[in-house]
Amino acid sequence: MVVWTDKERAAISDIFSKLDYDDVGQKCLSRCLIVYPWTQRYFGAFGNLYNAEAIMNNPMIAKHGTTVMQSLERALKNMDDIRNTYAELSVLHSEKLRVDPGNFRLLSDCLTIVIAAKMGTAFTPEYQASFQKFLSVVVSALGRQYH
Ligand code: ZNH
Numbered sequence: 001m002v003v004w005t006d007k008e009r010a011a012i013s014d015i016f017s018k019l020d021y022d023d024v025g026q027k028c029l030s031r032c033l034i035v036y037p038w039t040q041r042y043f044g045a046f047g048n049l050y051n052a053e054a055i056m057n058n059p060m061i062a063k064h065g066t067t068v069m070q071s072l073e074r075a076l077k078n079m080d081d082i083r084n085t086y087a088e089l090s091v092l093h094s095e096k097l098r099v100d101p102g103n104f105r106l107l108s109d110c111l112t113i114v115i116a117a118k119m120g121t122a123f124t125p126e127y128q129a130s131f132q133k134f135l136s137v138v139v140s141a142l143g144r145q146y147h
Helices: 006-017 021-035 037-046 052-056 059-077 079-085 087-096 102-122 125-142
Strands: none
Touching: 006 059, 006 125, 021 037, 021 052, 021 059, 021 102, 037 059, 037 102, 059 079, 059 125, 079 087, 079 125, 087 125, 102 125
16 A cells, blocks of 8 residues: 655646646657667557657557646546556556567656756756655556566
């Protein structure tokens, strides 16, 4: 059972309240695909991923980035039960999509970078630690079906 302090809850909520899901989703997913090119293998049906520019301008990638952000909002709204919130999604990623669970960490790191760059000095060490903890719980819940 994960315990959250009031400060952590406040920091995570504040970060989410400042996010534009379309923008951040598109940026973090496209960065993940560019920096870790092997992650592209799961998106064979998404059309042109030929180079960084193509990835950043791919509307299916942008749309999927928004989907991922909306999914993270579900975790935010269910912070005391992220495990069960993501139970089905974990099964989907392991059994149907067969996504290597190590990739969850890579995407979440890209997300942290994009958010930090957008927030600037408002992304304090406390915010970073709180958000990192949130993403670790998300990554662990998504990977649950694998172990
Ligand atoms: Zn994932 C899908 C979430 C990560 C790959 N995803 C998906 C969805 C969601 C998600 C919500 C939708 C589902 C349905 O439809 O039902 N993811 C998510 C999250 C995360 C993720 C939250 C973290 C954070 N993924 C991921 C990664 C990868 C992926 C890392 C790789 C690399 N996904 C994927 C795919 C899909 C998904 C491929 C399918 C898509 C389509 O549309 O087809």
